[in-house]
Amino acid sequence: MTPRHHLDPATLVSHAAGALSPEMAAVADTHLEGCAYCRQQLAAAERVGGVLLSQQQPAAPAPQQAARLREDMLARLQQPLPAAPHGLSASDEAPRSLDALPRPLQPYFGKSWKALRWRWMAPGVHMIRAPRSSGDTLIMLRIAPGKSMPVHSHGGSELTQILRGAYDDALGHFGPGDMADLDSEVEHQPVTSPGVPCICVAALDGPLQFRGWLARKLQPMVGL
Known part of the structure; x- marks a missing residue:
């Protein structure tokens, strides 16, 4: 199935610059593994970055140079782009076993769906938390059909890749x-x-912000 929701251009720029945390990169790479459109945009960001980097003055301090490079890359990529093509295949790579997890997730969760060890989090909700390699949190969630999650916002950035099933919210x-x-x-x-x-x-690079008092009360127990 061709994805309809993609990585933000700013995320692609950060990924091209190697600025994503390992946890964020693992989720981004899981999406890229199955999304030809975002792979094309990442390749464009890398090409733009290479050109801009070659034009930088060598005397510029490294932090200023990196910030200016990222701003220039983002400005170029935010110019009008064609819509995501519908004729692109989901992946150009060889098919994997139906029991195999996406390759970018295997260092964190293992290779097999059947071997996953889910932990109860709430009625109808189970979770696996990956060991941290940075300050960010990486989790896998399994949520029962027809379940409403608490209303929440985010204390920072969040990348969520849908692996199986589906959900609806105000974004679609x-x-x-x-x-x-x-x-x-x-x-x-x-x-x-x-x-x-x-x-x-x-x-996630920051805690969730729950509106309801019960969800806020339970938040320390689940660590999100």
Whole structure:
């Protein structure tokens, strides 16, 4: 299935510059593995970055140079782009086993879906938390069909890749392969679709901000 929700251009620029944390990069790479459109945009960001880097004055201090390079890359990539093509295949790589997790996630969660060890988080919600390699959080969630999650916003950035199942929120319908690239200005309430559990992987660089008092009360228990 061709994804309908993609990585934000600013995220692609950060990824091209090697500025994403390992956890954020793992989720971004999971999306890129199945999204030809975002792979094209990442390649464009890398080409733009290479050209701009070659034009930088060698005497410029490294932090200023990196900041200016990122701003120039983002400015060029935010120029009008064609819509995501519908004729592109989901992946150019050889198919993997149905039991195999996406390759970018295997260092964190193992290779097999069947070997996952889910931990109860709330009624209808199970979670696996990956060991941290930076200050960011990487989790995999399995949410029962037809379940409403608490209304929340984000204390920072969040990348969520849908692996199986689907959910709906104010931003639209998110199915397998779709990416929710969210920042602190987004408040939403995902509601999982009927049929099968929604399984997603998410990287967060800040805690969630819950509106309801009960969710806030339980937040320290789940560490999100």
